[in-house]
Amino acid sequence: MTYYVEKQLAFGPIRFGVSTRQSLDAIGDDVTLSTGANGEFIRRRKDGFFFGDTERVVGPSIPVKPTINQTPFWSSLKPDGTSRGYLFMALMGFGVLIMLLGLGVLMKKGPQGWFEIIFGAACIALPILMTAQQRRTIREREERERAEREAAETRNQEQLSWYTKALDHLLVDRTENGLIALRGERKSLDLAYEIWAPAARRVLLRIAFEELSRRGIAGSAEISKLLSDAGDAAGLTPEHIHSVKREFFSSVLWHLLADDRLGTAQEAEIKRLREGLGLTEDDVEDDLNAVEQFRGLRGVAKGLPRAECPIQLAFQEYCIHQAPLDTGILFITNRRLVADEKKRTEVAMPKVFEVVVDADDSSIVIKSDQKKPLRLRTRNPIFTAGLIDMAASLDERPKGFA
Structure with a gap:
């Protein structure tokens, strides 16, 4: 293992x-x-x-500020969290419903259904036309502001470049002069x-x-x-x-x-x-x-510990350790692992071939012959996984077969 x-x-x-x-x-x-x-x-x-x-x-x-040209038109029709966006979406849905009703009237009663179809199409078209007008207004405003924005981005990029150079210079000059230079560049950074x-x-x-x-x-x-x-x-x-x-x-x-x-x-x-x-x-x-x-x-x-486990043990099976989990408790014996959670999971020790501990997440991932790896979170994952490793290496065969 x-x-x-x-x-x-x-x-x-x-x-x-x-x-x-x-x-x-x-x-x-x-x-x-x-x-x-x-x-x-x-x-x-x-x-x-x-x-x-x-x-x-x-x-x-x-970061590059996105422009309206980078936003697909149909994305502009999606609700943006404002009442106006939800009103547009409701109006388009209402228009689709009226159009379907008009088609039904057209098929059953004739030309009378054209009124509903035209009215429904207008309900759908109105949000589209208003969104197009809004995008045109935003595009014109961005064009007017582009020169000012580009000048600000150029100025900020230049300041960032000088600040980065002062940072890198600190790797070779850590004297007071280097610190003063870096502090000056930082103050000018906006x-x-x-x-x-x-x-x-x-x-x-x-x-x-x-x-x-x-x-x-x-x-x-x-x-x-x-x-x-x-x-x-x-x-x-x-x-x-x-x-x-x-x-x-x-x-x-x-x-x-x-x-x-x-x-x-x-x-x-x-x-x-x-x-x-x-x-x-x-x-x-x-x-x-x-x-x-x-x-x-x-x-x-030099030897695995012994513990008391409230689970039924088989012949010549003994409990080694029990570890509290976020959602239950883990029992380790010389023959198997038992994760007693909402769903009880048992894994035979000889079937375990890899144990991985994520020290940052305090988790253990146990890979065995089961389809999905068993992921457990416990307070002491390194020690618990070490006991699993030692238990899996035990030779439980009778001496005559060793």
Whole structure:
């Protein structure tokens, strides 16, 4: 069976295999990080597998305001949430009904039905003609405003370009002069926060990883101050600057977890990094919970635990673990999985061939011989999935057949 964990980090998603965790003695006291200067994963172990993907970076750009020519005519007839739009739609529906009535009269009584047909056609045509007139008015107004709009877009694009250059310059010049230049470009920028903020966040993350590679964890307090100063100069909100520090910390921690190199000495270093960045345990609660789950897997490496399960067990079947779910409870035995939800689902252990944990969603996806994968959400998905992996590897055959 294959068991791996997925996690979204600062520069993209990662996926790594989770086998039996190394003992603390095997990990040793080597506090070298598994994170490179560009925020990439650096493998220090020879076994296991790791996949990482870097998200495609698109520079900040000014959104193009749609014109009436880009809107199909029939889309303009759809209700736009106003009473006028619903009135037009009702009038057209009424016109169709009158036309059908007129056709019926025409077929049964003759020319008398033409009145209803013409009246119904007029009811349908009126909203179309009024919509066409409205589109013509909008088109004429856009033509009058086009020159002014294009001039504003050119000016905004130029300001955004200078701001982006000042951001990139901060990667090579983090002195006070670089911060002053960036702050000046930010003050002259007259664009929505959502347009340029992602680029500023990414530059801050790059600075954080480069500085960590240069200063080490001992300089985490200086890195934190630099990020705060650079984020303020770039115009980011305090909340976003704080989230950059959380993403940075999370990437460093998860790279160690993926490399299975988080022992006692490494945890002490990670704590120094967290405190240096000014992050509390509550700020990184999910990450620390993941550490506890991996530590729990190391604790059961020598033997699976036993638990009490309120389900009927077969001969030589014993309960290993029960985990609360969002919609029920999961029971793990040495022979099967039982998801006791609205609909009870049972999966035999030998039929399970893949278990995937989405650490961001706290979910487990179990693939087996069933048509649809079983998706479960629980508080401790990493530990629970690890027990499934260990239970699936048990050899329950009689000794004479082993």
